[in-house]
Amino acid sequence: xxxxxxxxxxxxxxxxxxxxxxxxxxxxxxxxxxxxxxxxxxxxxxxxxxxxxxxxxxxxxxxxxxxxxxxxxxxxxxxxxxxxxxxxxxxxxxxxxxxxxxxxxxxxxxxxxxxxxxxxxxxxxxxxxxxxxxxxxxxxx
Amino acid sequence: xxxxxxxxxxxxxxxxxxxxxxxxxxxxxxxxxxxxxxxxxxxxxxxxxxxxxxxxxxxxxxxxxxxxxxxxxxxxxxxxxxxxxxxxxxxxxxxxxxxxxxxxxxxxxxxxxxxxxxxxxxxxxxxxxxxxxxxxxxxxx
Amino acid sequence: xxxxxxxxxxxxxxxxxxxxxxxxxxxxxxxxxxxxxxxxxxxxxxxxxxxxxxxxxxxxxxxxxxxxxxxxxxxxxxxxxxxxxxxxxxxxxxxxxxxxxxxxxxxxxxxxxxxxxxxxxxxxxxxxxxxxxxxxxxxxx
Amino acid sequence: xxxxxxxxxxxxxxxxxxxxxxxxxxxxxxxxxxxxxxxxxxxxxxxxxxxxxxxxxxxxxxxxxxxxxxxxxxxxxxxxxxxxxxxxxxxxxxxxxxxxxxxxxxxxxxxxxxxxxxxxxxxxxxxxxxxxxxxxxxxxx
Numbered sequence: 001x002x003x004x005x006x007x008x009x010x011x012x013x014x015x016x017x018x019x020x021x022x023x024x025x026x027x028x029x030x031x032x033x034x035x036x037x038x039x040x041x042x043x044x045x046x047x048x049x050x051x052x053x054x055x056x057x058x059x060x061x062x063x064x065x066x067x068x069x070x071x072x073x074x075x076x077x078x079x080x081x082x083x084x085x086x087x088x089x090x091x092x093x094x095x096x097x098x099x100x101x102x103x104x105x106x107x108x109x110x111x112x113x114x115x116x117x118x119x120x121x122x123x124x125x126x127x128x129x130x131x132x133x134x135x136x137x138x139x140x141x
Numbered sequence: 142x143x144x145x146x147x148x149x150x151x152x153x154x155x156x157x158x159x160x161x162x163x164x165x166x167x168x169x170x171x172x173x174x175x176x177x178x179x180x181x182x183x184x185x186x187x188x189x190x191x192x193x194x195x196x197x198x199x200x201x202x203x204x205x206x207x208x209x210x211x212x213x214x215x216x217x218x219x220x221x222x223x224x225x226x227x228x229x230x231x232x233x234x235x236x237x238x239x240x241x242x243x244x245x246x247x248x249x250x251x252x253x254x255x256x257x258x259x260x261x262x263x264x265x266x267x268x269x270x271x272x273x274x275x276x277x278x279x280x281x282x
Numbered sequence: 283x284x285x286x287x288x289x290x291x292x293x294x295x296x297x298x299x300x301x302x303x304x305x306x307x308x309x310x311x312x313x314x315x316x317x318x319x320x321x322x323x324x325x326x327x328x329x330x331x332x333x334x335x336x337x338x339x340x341x342x343x344x345x346x347x348x349x350x351x352x353x354x355x356x357x358x359x360x361x362x363x364x365x366x367x368x369x370x371x372x373x374x375x376x377x378x379x380x381x382x383x384x385x386x387x388x389x390x391x392x393x394x395x396x397x398x399x400x401x402x403x404x405x406x407x408x409x410x411x412x413x414x415x416x417x418x419x420x421x422x423x
Numbered sequence: 424x425x426x427x428x429x430x431x432x433x434x435x436x437x438x439x440x441x442x443x444x445x446x447x448x449x450x451x452x453x454x455x456x457x458x459x460x461x462x463x464x465x466x467x468x469x470x471x472x473x474x475x476x477x478x479x480x481x482x483x484x485x486x487x488x489x490x491x492x493x494x495x496x497x498x499x500x501x502x503x504x505x506x507x508x509x510x511x512x513x514x515x516x517x518x519x520x521x522x523x524x525x526x527x528x529x530x531x532x533x534x535x536x537x538x539x540x541x542x543x544x545x546x547x548x549x550x551x552x553x554x555x556x557x558x559x560x561x562x563x564x
Contacts, residue, residue, distance in 0.1 A: 020195035023164070023186045045164045054161035055223050056201025063196055082196050083534065084556055086227035086368035086413055086509055088395050090388045105411055106372045110533065111506065111558070113370050113411070129387055129395065131368055131413045133507055133556060135534070224393065225415055227368055227509035227554055229536050231529045246552055247513045251392065252365065252417070254511050254552070270528055270536070272509055272554045274366055274415060276393070302477035305446070305468045327446045336443035337505050338483025345478055364478050368509035 007031055010076070011068050018064075024057055026064065034104040036068040042096050053093035058100075058118055062087060062130040065102030066114035070134040073107035078136050083111070085132035093127050095120035110136055148172055151217070152209050162205065165198055169209075175245040177209040183237050194234035199241075203228060203257040203271040206243030211253035211275040214245050219277050224252070226273035234268050236261035251277055289313055292358070293350050300346075306339055308346065316386040318350040324378050335375035340382075340400055344369060344412040347384030348396035352416040355389035360418050365393070367414035375409050377402035392418055430454055433499070434491050441487075447480055449487065457527040459491040465519050476516035481523075481541055485510060485553040488525030489537035493557040496530035501559050506534070508555035516550050518543035533559055 008031040015021060015028050024046055030037035040046070040053070040061050048054045063082055071080045102116040111133055118128040149172040156162060156169045165187060171178035181187070181194070181202050189195045204223055212221045243257040252274055259269040290313040297303060297310045306328060312319035322328070322335070322343050330336045345364055353362045384398040393415055400410040431454040438444060438451045447469055453460035463469070463476070463484050471477045486505055494503045525539040534556055541551040 014190060017190040018195065019186050019188050020197060045160050047160050049155060049158040054159065054201070055204055056161060056197060059200050059204070060195070060197025063200070082230050084227065084229040084507065086225065088225040088413060088415060089223050090395055105408065113372055126387065129413060131370060131411060133370065225366065229554060229556065231536055246549065254513055267528065270554060272511060272552060274511060296472060299472040300477065301468050301470050302479055327442050329442050331437060331440040336441065336483070337486055338443055338479060341482050341486070342477070342479025345482070364512050366509065366511040368507065370507040371505050
């Protein structure tokens with residue numbers, strides 16, 4: 001329990017240092033070892049021409065959920081960088097809220113492979129699916 | 142020349158309807174058949190924890206450049222949707238401006254394959270590389 | 283039950299027409315709606331320089347499992363073509379047998395999104411993970 | 424000139440140790456710093472149901488060309504492993520020969536990003552395009 005709270009605090013501290021996440025209104029909903037859930041509410045400023053949430057918002061959320069899921073499996077003095085990801089945008093983000101669940105597939109010393117599923121507010125309808133590679137880097141500052 | 146201007150106008154009209162592109166300050170720099178260049182200036186609201194432009198911003202720009210490059214090769218009454226893309230984030234976006242050049246590799250009746258190279262403001266240093274699949278859809282409204 | 287056998291027969295008929303699958307010794311282990319399992323035994327001719335199964339073999343198996351999983355969800359007179367896929371090669375294929383389980387994430391009229399997990403012979407250790415886009419085409423011959 | 428021959432010899436030595444490349448009849452056509460060209464002739468055993476070269480063969484060739492292009496930029500005592508790749512299969516490999524040209528986009532200390540273009544025998548028609556991440560490993564045997 002206590003270590004769970006610690007883990008949440010560690011991810012939250014990093015999360016809150018990212019101005020872009022504040023800009024889009026991303027929220028950190030859940031943190032456990034190897035799994036992180038992030039959500040984002042519909043706002044007009046985040047939309048594309050049809051009024052749906054922009055692919056860029058969906059992708060950002062998925063990427064961040066993969067990255068923080070990876071970070072939960074890394075040593076405390078680590079930072080995570082995205083090497084690459086692939087995303088299938090499966091359905092339009094025509095919803096009040098998107099929820100990105102990032103999960104670690106394999107955590108290595110240098111590389112972590114994560115996947116993320118983005119759903120609508122019901123948690124049932126899949127909007128996007130990501131498969132990503134993250135790299136561990138050590139905090140120097 | 143005239144048709145070039147027309148093409149630019151067509152892409153610009155769609156571009157201006159995307160509130161998220163306004164939010165991040167994306168600018169449409171160049172349009173030709175099969176190629177579109179988009180840029181975005183560094184702003185603190187667009188950064189991650191190290192002060193660099195967020196992966197989500199870099200990716201959004203690359204995706205949009207791939208999509209509009211695809212749209213230039215489609216019939217006038219078309220719209221483009223991203224099926225999927227893969228991006229390698231090669232260097233940190235530690236720069237005053239990022240420039241995404243989207244180019245069509247193959248334009249089919251239903252699917253268009255595009256790639257995008259994102260560079261720093263010099264246009265020389267590659268920050269990211271994307272390979273994407275777009276689908277043609279017909280405007281119904 | 284009967285329709286399950288029919289589905290298996292339909293996939294098997296297509297499977298047996300692919301000489302490359304015979305060459306590598308791929309076997310069709312299981313077919314159900316939206317899910318196909320294919321395996322391949324270690325043979326020296328299929329290896330790379332360290333004696334492990336070649337990435338090309340692992341990838342072929344994953345691709346074929348995604349494609350046939352997609353085909354199970356399509357009308358009878360359809361054929362499936364791979365638009366693209368992304369694969370993470372997570373661990374070396376240092377095993378007597380690889381097993382690829384392809385599953386459909388979303389089946390649309392034109393496109394089907396599938397994923398595949400390749401494991402070693404135990405079925406537990408993940409060797410590779412694929413995320414793929416397939417396109418429906420209609421048999422004309 | 425001399426170092427060019429040396430580089431070719433080094434890649435060739437590794438190439439010849441891969442039984443799977445012998446099985447499909449892959450040939451090493453060209454090696455230079457950051458660029459490797461590999462080809463493969465049409466044989467019935469390498470085909471899918473329509474008689475075209477199998478996606479698995481096209482992909483294997485592209486992967487190997489990315490890997491060896493990466494290896495040319497690494498220290499002599501290195502080996503290269505594929506972390507992941509994404510491939511768009513753009514046109515059917517309905518040709519007598521496929522040619523894969525792998526090129527390095529960015530060579531880092533740990534990771535190398537490569538891309539490959541697979542064409543038909545004319546060298547003009549693009550059959551597939553790959554974007555890949557390779558990791559450097561040190562030979563221990």
